[in-house]
Amino acid sequence: MxxxxxxxxxxxxxxxxxxxxxxxxxxxxxxxxxxxxxxxxxxxxxxxxxxxxxxxAQAVLAEQVLFGAVPSRSSKLQEVIDMTFAVGQRLRSNALLRGGVRLAVDQETPSGIDRGEPFRQWSRRLTALLERAAEQGELLPTVRPADTVDLLVGAFTGIQLMSRALTDRADLADRLAVLWAHMLPSIAVPGLLPGLDSRADRGVRVLAEIDPARAGAEAEERTPAGVR
Amino acid sequence: MxxxxxxxxxxxxxxxxxxxxxxxxxxxxxxxxxxxxxxxxxxxxxxxxxxxxxxxAQAVLAEQVLFGAVPSRSSKLQEVIDMTFAVGQRLRSNALLRGGVRLAVDQETPSGIDRGEPFRQWSRRLTALLERAAEQGELLPTVRPADTVDLLVGAFTGIQLMSRALTDRADLADRLAVLWAHMLPSIAVPGLLPGLDSRADRGVRVLAEIDPARAGAEAEERTPAGVR
Structure with missing residues (x-):
């Protein structure tokens, strides 16, 4: 043992x-x-x-989706939102996650390595959640969960990349809040909207719920020097 | 001369x-x-x-934004939509554009090369168009053009990347149609929505308008063998 x-x-x-x-x-x-x-x-x-x-490389890619772990929510749409903010926050502190993202994103990763696998894993996992959200009546009847999820995974990938290129990911949480502000009115039933939380500090709060000690340290890292 | x-x-x-x-x-x-x-x-x-x-490398990066050229439209939001579909279509046939996108996206591009420049160029250009759309009353009063454009550029980047990793960009136009279906209700005034065209074949039609002979060839390339 x-x-x-x-x-x-x-x-x-x-x-x-x-x-x-x-x-x-x-x-x-x-x-x-x-x-x-x-x-x-x-x-x-x-x-x-x-x-x-x-x-x-394949093992590093396979680890990626594990970083989506968040507490279960009664609203499955909130759980999807939480997952995006938690991954965004973990990208700032976890090199294993960042390595997997780089392998999936870089065109130089050779074709023998299946770069598509993490995209498919995220899609499967998020589609299952959005389908449950649909069953619970959280989504507008026009929503096709698989399409919405493919958009979400693609948009997240590009947003984190642009945030990395321009601000070394410092503004990633703000960009995710903008993403959700644009998407939620097209997917959630109106009655659900006021109860959903997609503010930029959502990731910090979700991680604090999972591990109060560690998330506190991460929140401090986020604070610019001299502001404390 | x-x-x-x-x-x-x-x-x-x-x-x-x-x-x-x-x-x-x-x-x-x-x-x-x-x-x-x-x-x-x-x-x-x-x-x-x-x-x-x-x-x-810097010159290849600087060329990127030129591939956004589309005919002027009375609706500036339609012009923004057209630009995304035209770039999506040109990515399939133009290696200079693809090279610029790879340099901007790949983390291996050294820090001496300003990878952020094309992101900023697209943002400036699209923000100017969306601000004109706002002046013309095309946008909901809640829209902040710079935020919407940053989301659009980031989402486009990731969507084309995911499309390349999974289908060598064959499904890019379909993914762009899904992007617009999710974003437009949050940005356009309701009266404008029925008049906007964001269907997947928009890029092929916009390019045909600019250069009928060449776009015809590109549309044929898109058609799977045996379907003609």
């Missing part, structure tokens, strides 16, 4: 190191040696878990 | 070759030699126009 726990922890350390290196250098320039140095594990341990750079 | 025309044509050939090579290989793997071979111009001619790989 102790050995198994150690293996899980080692695998995690390797994944986190690989995410950070992929985020900083991209697929082509990343070498196993760079990941080894960052992870501080033995070569044997790394190859035991990941036989190749390809398998490392 | 003949010499000047030749210089303009040479510069154009180099830019188109550079766009294609950047699109296929990304910034880091592109070499001047690859561009020379593709452009079929002399080394002297290339260095006369572009002293470095950086200057080539």
């Amino acid at each position: 102790a050995r198994q726990e150690r293996a899980i922890r080692t695998r995690r350390m390797i994944l986190e190191a690989a995410g950070a290196v992929f985020d900083e250098h991209g697929y082509a320039s990343t070498t196993i040696a760079m990941v080894l140095e960052r992870a501080e594990v033995t070569k044997g341990a790394l190859y035991f878990h990941f036989p190749s750079k390809e398998s490392l | 003949a010499r000047q025309e030749r210089a303009i044509r040479t510069r154009r050939m180099i830019l188109e070759a550079a766009g294609a090579v950047f699109d296929e290989h990304g910034y880091a793997s592109t070499t001047i030699a690859m561009v020379l071979e593709r452009a079929e111009v002399t080394k002297g001619a290339l260095y006369f126009h572009f002293p470095s790989k950086e200057s080539l």
Whole structure:
């Protein structure tokens, strides 16, 4: 059992190191040696878990959707909103998530790596939630959940990218609030709108709910120096 | 005059070759030699126009916004819609545009190259159009043109990227139609909505208006084999 726990922890350390290196250098320039140095594990341990750079990249991509974890809500549309803000917030602090996003977005990622997989995973997960929202009467009858979700995943991808290029993601939460302000009137039944929360600080509050200590630190990081 | 025309044509050939090579290989793997071979111009001619790989990349990025050219419309919101569909359609046939998009999107593009510039150019251009739309009473009073435009540019970026990763951009026009179906009710005055055209084949029709012969060929390219 102790050995198994150690293996899980080692695998995690390797994944986190690989995410950070992929985020900083991209697929082509990343070498196993760079990941080894960052992870501080033995070569044997790394190859035991990941036989190749390809398998490392695929594992980093597969982790992405796990960062969408948020508390369950009675309004499934609110849960979808929360997921976008939580991922936006986690992008600021988590290099494994950033590495997966870079691998999915960069055209240099070779075709042997399935860059489409995270897009499909997010789509499946969010479509299931929006379909439940529809069953509960939260959505306008014109909404086709799969279309709305594809738009949401594509728009989120581009918004975080533009936010990264222009402000190193400092304004991402504000941009997500603008996205929801434009989309919600076209998808939610009018009676639901006043109860939905899609303000820019939603991500900070959702993470605080999950882990009060850590989210506090993240909120502080967000605060410009001298404002505290 | 003949010499000047030749210089303009040479510069154009180099830019188109550079766009294609950047699109296929990304910034880091592109070499001047690859561009020379593709452009079929002399080394002297290339260095006369572009002293470095950086200057080539910056010029390719600067060309991007020119691909937004569409006929003027009385409804400025329609003109914005047309621009998105025209760029979407041109992305399928124009390697110079694709190269610029890849340079702007790929994280590997070095920080010495200003990747944010095309985002800012699109934003300025579209904001000017949306402000005119607002003056003409086309927009709901709640709309802040700069916010709506930032959302539009970010969403477009991600939608084309997701479309490329999943279908090599074959479904891009359909995705743009979904984007507008979700955004228009939040930005246009209700009376304008029935008159706006944001159907998926809008790009093909706008390009046919500009250049009937060429757009015909592009529409044929879109048709799957055996359907004609």
